[in-house]
Amino acid sequence: MSMAAEERSVRAPWALTAPALMLFVGVLLIPLVMTVMLSFHDWGQYKGIEPVFILKNWHEIATDPYYAEMFWRTFRIAILTTVLTALLGAPEAYILNRMSGRWKSFFLLVILGPLLISVVARTLGWALLFGGNNGLVNKLLMSLGVMRSPIPFMFTETGMVIALAHVMMPFMVLSVWAALQRLDPQIENAAMSLGAGPVTIIRRIIMPQIMPGVLSGAIIVFSLSASAFATPAIIGGRRLKVAATLAYDEFLNTLNWPLGAAVATLLLVALVLIVVGSNALIERRYAEVFR
Amino acid sequence: MAYLELDRVAKQFGTQTVVDDFSLSVGKGEFISFLGPSGCGKTTTLQMIAGFLDPTRGAIRLEGKDLTAIHPAKRGLGIVFQSYALFPHMTAAENVAFGLEMRNVPRNERAERVRSALAMVGLAGYEDRHPRRMSGGQQQRVALARALVIKPSVLLLDEPLSNLDAKLREEMQIELRQIQRTVGTTTILVTHDQNEAMSLSDRIVVMSQGKIEQIGTPQETYEKPASAFVSQFLGKTNDFAGTIDRTATPAQLVAGSWSAPAPVGLSGPVTVSIRPERIGFGDAGLSAKIITRIFQGNHWLFQCDSECGPAIVIRQNDGKAQPGEGETVRLIWRPEDMSVRARTVA
Numbered sequence: 001m002s003m004a005a006e007e008r009s010v011r012a013p014w015a016l017t018a019p020a021l022m023l024f025v026g027v028l029l030i031p032l033v034m035t036v037m038l039s040f041h042d043w044g045q046y047k048g049i050e051p052v053f054i055l056k057n058w059h060e061i062a063t064d065p066y067y068a069e070m071f072w073r074t075f076r077i078a079i080l081t082t083v084l085t086a087l088l089g090a091p092e093a094y095i096l097n098r099m100s101g102r103w104k105s106f107f108l109l110v111i112l113g114p115l116l117i118s119v120v121a122r123t124l125g126w127a128l129l130f131g132g133n134n135g136l137v138n139k140l141l142m143s144l145g146v147m148r149s150p151i152p153f154m155f156t157e158t159g160m161v162i163a164l165a166h167v168m169m170p171f172m173v174l175s176v177w178a179a180l181q182r183l184d185p186q187i188e189n190a191a192m193s194l195g196a197g198p199v200t201i202i203r204r205i206i207m208p209q210i211m212p213g214v215l216s217g218a219i220i221v222f223s224l225s226a227s228a229f230a231t232p233a234i235i236g237g238r239r240l241k242v243a244a245t246l247a248y249d250e251f252l253n254t255l256n257w258p259l260g261a262a263v264a265t266l267l268l269v270a271l272v273l274i275v276v277g278s279n280a281l282i283e284r285r286y287a288e289v290f291r
Numbered sequence: 292m293a294y295l296e297l298d299r300v301a302k303q304f305g306t307q308t309v310v311d312d313f314s315l316s317v318g319k320g321e322f323i324s325f326l327g328p329s330g331c332g333k334t335t336t337l338q339m340i341a342g343f344l345d346p347t348r349g350a351i352r353l354e355g356k357d358l359t360a361i362h363p364a365k366r367g368l369g370i371v372f373q374s375y376a377l378f379p380h381m382t383a384a385e386n387v388a389f390g391l392e393m394r395n396v397p398r399n400e401r402a403e404r405v406r407s408a409l410a411m412v413g414l415a416g417y418e419d420r421h422p423r424r425m426s427g428g429q430q431q432r433v434a435l436a437r438a439l440v441i442k443p444s445v446l447l448l449d450e451p452l453s454n455l456d457a458k459l460r461e462e463m464q465i466e467l468r469q470i471q472r473t474v475g476t477t478t479i480l481v482t483h484d485q486n487e488a489m490s491l492s493d494r495i496v497v498m499s500q501g502k503i504e505q506i507g508t509p510q511e512t513y514e515k516p517a518s519a520f521v522s523q524f525l526g527k528t529n530d531f532a533g534t535i536d537r538t539a540t541p542a543q544l545v546a547g548s549w550s551a552p553a554p555v556g557l558s559g560p561v562t563v564s565i566r567p568e569r570i571g572f573g574d575a576g577l578s579a580k581i582i583t584r585i586f587q588g589n590h591w592l593f594q595c596d597s598e599c600g601p602a603i604v605i606r607q608n609d610g611k612a613q614p615g616e617g618e619t620v621r622l623i624w625r626p627e628d629m630s631v632r633a634r635t636v637a
Binding site for chain 1: 341343363364365366367368369370372373374375376377378379380389390393394437438441
């Protein structure tokens with residue numbers, strides 16, 4: 001190969017990926033770097049943003065227990081949502097996979113249907129059903145005399161977890177479904193012929209093989225839940241803030257952009273660490289199943 | 292007495308009959324093959340024995356006991372699946388041990404039996420390998436060890452060799468036969484490969500469209516096919532249209548310019564079937580022209596155009612001169628080498 005050709009073959013990949021790379025740098029990397037830089041700037045009620053390098057925002061986040069509580073709440077909600085989707089979604093995917101053709105495609109559509117509707121509309125649906133004294137379900141239960149006061153759903157963590165689990169369910173079901181597709185269709189018969197009962201088959205044969213699917217679904221659900229904005233904003237309101245809604249408030253209500261940027265940066269870093277770390281753990285643990 | 296008995300077993304899916312009127316007695320230690328094209332009902336029959344499907348009609352008995360009343364997990368049959376269906380998250384040893392664990396075999400005995408089962412299939416030292424790190428042939432052996440380690444009353448093999456390449460398949464055939472002889476387990480093999488069925492089994496059940504066409508030893512099914520389907524499916528065959536003339540004395544079977552004394556029983560139009568390797572070239576007989584001549588090492592293959600339609604002739608390469616392409620020859624065969632069936636004239 002001549003020198004020129006060699007040079008060209010080195011340059012070609014860069015040239016070919018340049019448009020996408022520029023888009024990536026332009027709309028993701030630069031704003032991200034700017035956000036990180038913003039988190040070190042100063043802000044005052046009257047002076048606005050001052051482009052200096054100080055650790056004031058970070059110091060505030062680190063020392064004020066308000067932020068610790070808020071981050072702890074964010075991750076508690078995300079973890080509970082993840083557990084709930086895994087507990088419901090994995091059996092759901094398994095049952096779905098065992099259904100016969102026509103029913104299978106029908107119920108798959110039912111499960112994926114929510115993805116076609118905006119998160120805001122879906123979450124408002126919960127609010128319509130459980131929102132205070134006027135919520136449809138609350139009204140019905142109270143007029144039937146089953147309950148005296150509305151079900152505590154709105155502005156509670158429980159409500160947020162349930163609504164988030166509802167929104168995130170398709171991701172878990174799809175992820176487990178994908179893992180189930182990789183199963184040998186005869187594997188259950190094989191275990192049965194060796195004397196295993198239905199519970200043993202699920203526990204010893206099916207579960208270990210779909211676990212990677214459950215865990216990768218969990219990573220998706222966890223990171224989406226921890227950074228979710230619409231559902232916590234509607235169900236949690238101003239009272240029960242999570243990291244995403246807090247950052248939003250700092251940016252648009254208090255107009256303290258640097259503090260909002262610090263919250264957003266911390267959320268991003270925490271999420272990246274958790275996701276990358278657990279992914280590495282899973283891949284090591286399930287190396288044989290992933291192969 | 293029959294060890295495993297299938298009595299007029301039938302299976303219907305909706306209005307479609309997949310297996311019909313299937314009766315078979317299998318002796319203890321026998322190696323039986325279900326042979327037929329795909330969709331002939333052979334796998335369905337195997338699955339009914341295994342218990343993954345319930346027969347619509349008929350009974351399946353093992354040592355006189357009704358097998359269909361027993362849950363598949365309790366039947367104690369060893370099954371090797373076409374895809375092997377090994378547990379990918381377990382090592383070879385764990386795979387083999389699974390059936391013993393389900394039977395609550397004590398740990399020490401379990402380890403010993405797993406070790407000897409893997410050694411029997413030639414996989415000593417592969418205990419800690421995971422299936423996905425093994426070749427197709429090795430996975431096949433693990434599946435076989437897993438099925439045999441539980442000392443099954445019957446071993447069911449569902450096209451176990453069809454995913455292997457030709458050379459490995461041949462090796463595994465020989466090995467499978469040796470293992471089956473050593474262990475003495477009654478075995479049923481489902482296959483669409485006639486060579487596999489012939490080289491492995493004591494008896495072959497030839498099936499077509501859900502029905503049994505013939506049950507017999509490999510030699511019987513090859514030499515005396517009970518139907519046109521059997522003769523076509525098991526190896527190559529030549530079918531010539533002939534007639535039996537009972538007005539002549541003695542009665543004559545005539546096919547083109549070939550004739551022989553007629554066999555008893557039949558008269559009128561008949562089909563004469565002869566295996567290509569039983570046809571020779573002679574001075575008088577069916578007149579034919581050689582279209583192509585192919586040399587295949589140990590034999591010659593001739594494709595001829597005869598008075599009674601296309602004919603295939605196989606001659607051993609015995610070093611003698613063979614007729615060339617375009618030559619006109621006379622085809623002859625011994626009456627005992629042919630089978631004659633009544634032919635319906637459209």
